[in-house]
Amino acid sequence: MQQPDISDLLKECRRQNETAFRRLVEMHQGMVYSFAFRMLCNEEDAKDAVQETFIRVWKHIDKYDPELKFTTWLFAIASNYCCDKLRFRKRRLNTDNIESIHFALLTDNLETTVSNSDLAKIIHALTDKLTPKQKLIFTLRDLQELEVEEVEKITGMSAGKIKSNLYLARQFIKEQLEKY
């Protein structure tokens, strides 16, 4: 099936075309879910994040700047939601964390063997004590593999701030890894 052009879909969405919006959701929900899951480390919370992100997209579609990549705008909305969610969430650290990191380091084919819940435990163990900002930068740069310029547009932070937050996040994770 031929992939429709994003700009055409967005034009249709502006005209309140729900079919076009459904297509847009189908095309991007996986990407938003992956990001939200890595940020929130919980399947249900990640699904809520996807839902809320697309509702916001529909609501504010008129404010979308076509000069910006659509995925960048999508990431910006999702990251705002995830950061807010993290700020209100109580931190918890349990003994599973230690086992999770051990498991992750010892498993050779993590890509095929690990379930979503195990993956959530591993990421949670590594990033639980990071601030929402540090976690966001770490997720966008190291897990989602986005360029600094794109992260700048998503977060609204300067390149220097991104680098310092990423450095602190990496240092913390390395310290965590030192224990194993």
Place this chain on the structure above:
Amino acid sequence: MEKDELKYNELIGKLRGKEPRLNDPEELTEKIMWSLKRKNSKVTRVIILVRPWLSAAAIFLIALFIYQNNDVPVEETRKIKVANIKEKSERIDCLESLRNGKINRKALIRSYQCYQKRSEEKNNSAEQLMMKYQQKF
């Protein structure tokens, strides 16, 4: 240090390779579309339009209720307070003029009236108390 770097790179590489799986994408799409329809429905729009007017009306009614219930007592207590202050100031004026030796007939009569009024009130309340005790015993 290098060992940590290697460990870090190894783990991040593994995590990058493992994309979280969305188990039921169709269900999530339906959920999103349904919530949009709910937000766009006529009933919701009407509720959104009517909500501020309803709140304003509710606030107005509550304010009216409070005003009507508190209007008379507040006014009455204010009048009583003003009367008490007037009476007190009259008495003070009379006493002042007596102290300063400016004894005139008018001041004397006024102070006498004030004291009489007060003693009348006292007598009345004493009488009422007496009546109560008489009824009891």
